[in-house]
Amino acid sequence: MTDPSYLDGNMLDGPLRELFAVDLSTATGRCAHCGTLGELAGLRVYTHAPGLVGRCPNCAEVMLRLVRSPxxxxxDLRGATFLRVPMPAEQPYRSPR
Structure with a gap:
């Protein structure tokens, strides 16, 4: 017997693809350490680490890490309490039925 109260995680493919197809530099995040709210474009990004490290411009704690391989x-966004991403109005998320 299956539990109809949840869907398989594969259903996230479409909504997440839609989400990450936007310009994230205008996304707003809150620093988990000091609570500063601001756009990702305002982070201080360090490139001399393995990957990219985005630090809060207020307290210098790490908010974002991005490492890429081929x-x-x-x-890694564990230094942010949330990330609010502006979405184009013409492509609203539609709940599966």
């Missing part, structure tokens, strides 16, 4: 990308 086959994969790793995105």
């Amino acid at each position: 086959e994969h990308a790793w995105l």
Whole structure:
């Protein structure tokens, strides 16, 4: 017997693809350390580490890490409490029925 109260995680493919097809530099995030709210474009990005490290412009704590290989990308946002991404109005998310 299957539980109809949830869907398989594969259903996230479309909504996540839609989400990451936008310009994330205008996305707003909140620093998990000091609570500063601002656009990702305002982060201080360091490139001399393995990958990219985005630090809060207020407290300098790490908010974002992005590491890329030829086959994969790793995105670590544990230094942010949330990431609010502006979405184009013409492509709203539609819930599966």
